[in-house]
Amino acid sequence: MRDRKSSYRPMHAAGRSGAWGDRVARVLITGSAMLAIVSLILIFIFIGKEALPIFTSAEIQEEANIRNLFLPQSAGGGAAAEYTWQPVSELPKYSILPLLVGTLKVTIIASLIAIPLAVLAALYTAEFAPTWARETVKPAIELLAGIPSVVVGFFCLMVLADWLQGAFGWTFRLNAMTAGIGLSLAVIPIVYTVCEDAFSSVPQAYRDGSVAMGASSWQTASRVVLPAAMPGVLAACVLGFGRAIGETMIVLMASGNAAILSWLPTDSIRTFSATIAAELGEVVVGSPHYHVLFFIGAFLFVITFAINLFGHWWVGRLQKKLQGAS
Amino acid sequence: MADRTRLVGGAFQSLCILACVLIILMLAVILGDIVVHGLGTVTFSFLTKAPETGMTGGGIFPAIFGTFALVVLMTIAVIPLGVATAIYMHEYAPKRSRVVQMVRLAIQNLAGVPAIVFGLFGLGFFIEFIGRGMDRVFYGGELVYGQPAIVWAALTMALLTMPTVVVATEEALRAIPQSYREVAYSLGATRWQMIRCVVLPQAIGGILTGGILAVSRGSGEVAPVMFTGAAYFLPELPARLNSQFMELGYHVYVMTTQSPDVEATKPILYATVLVLLALTFLLNFSAIMIRAQIRKRLRHGR
Numbered sequence: 001m002r003d004r005k006s007s008y009r010p011m012h013a014a015g016r017s018g019a020w021g022d023r024v025a026r027v028l029i030t031g032s033a034m035l036a037i038v039s040l041i042l043i044f045i046f047i048g049k050e051a052l053p054i055f056t057s058a059e060i061q062e063e064a065n066i067r068n069l070f071l072p073q074s075a076g077g078g079a080a081a082e083y084t085w086q087p088v089s090e091l092p093k094y095s096i097l098p099l100l101v102g103t104l105k106v107t108i109i110a111s112l113i114a115i116p117l118a119v120l121a122a123l124y125t126a127e128f129a130p131t132w133a134r135e136t137v138k139p140a141i142e143l144l145a146g147i148p149s150v151v152v153g154f155f156c157l158m159v160l161a162d163w164l165q166g167a168f169g170w171t172f173r174l175n176a177m178t179a180g181i182g183l184s185l186a187v188i189p190i191v192y193t194v195c196e197d198a199f200s201s202v203p204q205a206y207r208d209g210s211v212a213m214g215a216s217s218w219q220t221a222s223r224v225v226l227p228a229a230m231p232g233v234l235a236a237c238v239l240g241f242g243r244a245i246g247e248t249m250i251v252l253m254a255s256g257n258a259a260i261l262s263w264l265p266t267d268s269i270r271t272f273s274a275t276i277a278a279e280l281g282e283v284v285v286g287s288p289h290y291h292v293l294f295f296i297g298a299f300l301f302v303i304t305f306a307i308n309l310f311g312h313w314w315v316g317r318l319q320k321k322l323q324g325a326s
Numbered sequence: 327m328a329d330r331t332r333l334v335g336g337a338f339q340s341l342c343i344l345a346c347v348l349i350i351l352m353l354a355v356i357l358g359d360i361v362v363h364g365l366g367t368v369t370f371s372f373l374t375k376a377p378e379t380g381m382t383g384g385g386i387f388p389a390i391f392g393t394f395a396l397v398v399l400m401t402i403a404v405i406p407l408g409v410a411t412a413i414y415m416h417e418y419a420p421k422r423s424r425v426v427q428m429v430r431l432a433i434q435n436l437a438g439v440p441a442i443v444f445g446l447f448g449l450g451f452f453i454e455f456i457g458r459g460m461d462r463v464f465y466g467g468e469l470v471y472g473q474p475a476i477v478w479a480a481l482t483m484a485l486l487t488m489p490t491v492v493v494a495t496e497e498a499l500r501a502i503p504q505s506y507r508e509v510a511y512s513l514g515a516t517r518w519q520m521i522r523c524v525v526l527p528q529a530i531g532g533i534l535t536g537g538i539l540a541v542s543r544g545s546g547e548v549a550p551v552m553f554t555g556a557a558y559f560l561p562e563l564p565a566r567l568n569s570q571f572m573e574l575g576y577h578v579y580v581m582t583t584q585s586p587d588v589e590a591t592k593p594i595l596y597a598t599v600l601v602l603l604a605l606t607f608l609l610n611f612s613a614i615m616i617r618a619q620i621r622k623r624l625r626h627g628r
Contacts, residue, residue: 033414124342148546246440308438
């Protein structure tokens with residue numbers, strides 16, 4: 001249909017003004033469409049540009065270079081070398097390892113909570129749910145997606161933290177668990193949506209065939225639909241992980257923001273995103289600290305970009321496969 | 327054997343139902359807590375007065391006004407860009423062309439970029455590069471636009487919300503029967519005339535959905551505006567494009583984390599959160615409603 005479009009072009013009817021308007025509109029519209037690509041490139045350039053001095057400027061490298069970002073650093077005076085994030089002190093220390101561990105810890109906790117809930121909920125709405133239940137769960141998830149993350153952060157900080165500490169007696173009121181539970185609320189909608197799409201793109205013939213063989217509805221769901229949609233479910237997990245890594249306000253408010261190098265889920269943590277949010281406001285533009293924060297931003301950007309690229313490519317592949325099969 | 331199958335099946339289904347119930351429960355607990363604690367403080371004067379006595383009294387009018395101004399500016403930028411992108415992908419470019427795939431990929435990735443990275447970009451590009459550049463060229467180096475300002479915050483937010491508008495508009499474009507376009511062409515319309523007179527009026531619902539969702543997202547996000555224009559407290563409302571402004575979400579953040587007296591701030595804090603939540607829910611709800619209408623037409627209209 002589309003290829004024939006050129007033959008639709010009118011020869012004379014619209015007159016000169018029509019032809020002119022058409023040309024201007026085409027240029028403007030095409031230009032706007034390119035903006036999405038251009039802005040993505042600009043983001044990369046402008047964040048990369050501010051991160052670059054860590055690799056190139058001798059002056060900046062005296063304080064912050066790729067070695068002391070990743071390796072332990074001694075506080076001087078014979079003290080043992082440690083992984084410490086202490087950018088504002090007499091001898092600034094920029095080890096990003098505690099931040100990396102904190103980010104991974106909270107992201108993993110959030111994923112472990114969100115993924116099972118979201119996948120099962122999506123399977124239920126796609127396979128078993130009566131209409132009324134589907135019409136309840138779907139808008140609820142959309143509402144959940146619509147809650148601003150600062151509100152979730154507020155709730156975790158003011159209410160959830162007290163409940164959890166009261167129930168489990170944790171040493172730190174704000175810790176990776178509290179933030180992880182909050183963060184899972186931000187992850188559930190995206191995992192649910194991608195999974196739901198994957199389940200409903202499984203051809204009906206698969207289900208019919210399974211039921212005709214005498215399988216019950218849960219056997220069909222767990223042994224036919226779930227395996228067929230598995231790549232979509234995996235993509236959903238990956239995309240959810242990507243969402244969790246970059247989320248800022250929830251972890252900024254509920255994680256305690258202490259850069260401790262520990263794998264204990266009940267210790268306070270400081271994540272990449274929260275570090276940027278908390279420190280960029282007070283930093284001197286052009287200082288080593290400023291460039292390190294942009295380096296962290298560039299790191300976040302590259303990771304989430306790779307995750308998204310992979311996730312969407314994977315989803316597209318699955319859809320093509322299932323469409324071919326139906 | 328059959329009993330065991332039924333048992334496992336029942337357990338599996340219950341597990342799925344449990345997951346749904348848990349999710350809804352979490353939503354209900356958050357909403358319930360905020361409504362119960364916030365409702366008493368949301369009065370007319372709370373909505374129309376400025377904060378007083380170090381945020382422990384008064385209202386939140388400047389934050390409401392700032393958020394409103396922010397999303398208006400953002401909408402002016404994001405709607406034309408988002409709609410044009412969707413129209414390009416659906417009406418201009420050949421369907422499976424490389425360019426469309428690239429644009430789509432860019433949109434999908436833009437949607438996945440963390441909000442805080444947009445904040446960094448706003449600071450590095452809009453303020454340090456464009457703003458400083460404008461100051462050098464037009465104002466002889468005087469600091470006018472090279473600092474956090476509402477216009478930079480709005481543009482940053484527009485980039486963040488663009489994917490929302492594109493996706494919603496595209497869905498609406500798909501719902502327009504191909505025959506409408508063919509009729510327009512057969513009457514001698516140019517492509518732009520066809521788009522202006524047939525496609526755009528038909529797609530208005532989708533554009534509206536996208537716009538509302540973008541506004542809802544934009545009024546709740548904090549991370550992108552933290553360094554690009556939002557201020558802790560301002561005695562005056564933003565009057566110019568380069569003014570700083572107060573924002574509801576940012577107001578919640580600073581009151582929660584930097585209040586000198588948390589207990590005294592609590593009622594106001596809850597009320598602010600309730601206002602923010604009510605605003606975003608109202609917007610989301612209307613968008614969902616409009617979209618349901620479009621989807622119904624998509625199913626039956628063909």
